[in-house]
Amino acid sequence: MSILSDQTKRDIDALVSSGRYRSEKDVITDGIRLVRDREHRLALLDNDVARGVADIDHGRVRTASDVFTRLRARYAQSVAESTEPSS
Template sequence: MAVSADLGEALENFVKKLVASGRYHSKSEVLREGVRLIQEREARLAALDAAIARGIEDADAGRVKSSSEVFDRLEARLTTKADRK
């Protein structure tokens, strides 16, 4: 399946410069790379959304820790890392 895309003048010129520089061999290669990057970003966003949903579910179910407990644990970790240096 062929895909046609109107990139507009600014993006079209950018793609042409990338191909002319030798960094990419064709316009299609540039566009494939762009779509791959979007796929990766969308996957990261989906994982983030899932983590947020789990966090909200935990909070709603009362599975939470006090801020002082969290900060104490964080401070202990940072102290341990500082001692290793």
């Protein structure tokens, strides 16, 4: 009994046949590494979301209007500084 579907076996065979991987084991190992990387990134994202929700719950928020006003001011200052004549 195999835990891999026929399609998955064909996909692995194709990757090995193409020369991209040297063996079936290399394909599986790389696949597991990619899953671990994705799970790690998702865990980081979950932490960021939880931190954001906690900020909201504690009233540490700004309105979009305030944020855009500050961004526009920073952009205007950056443009003004980049157009000043250099000494």
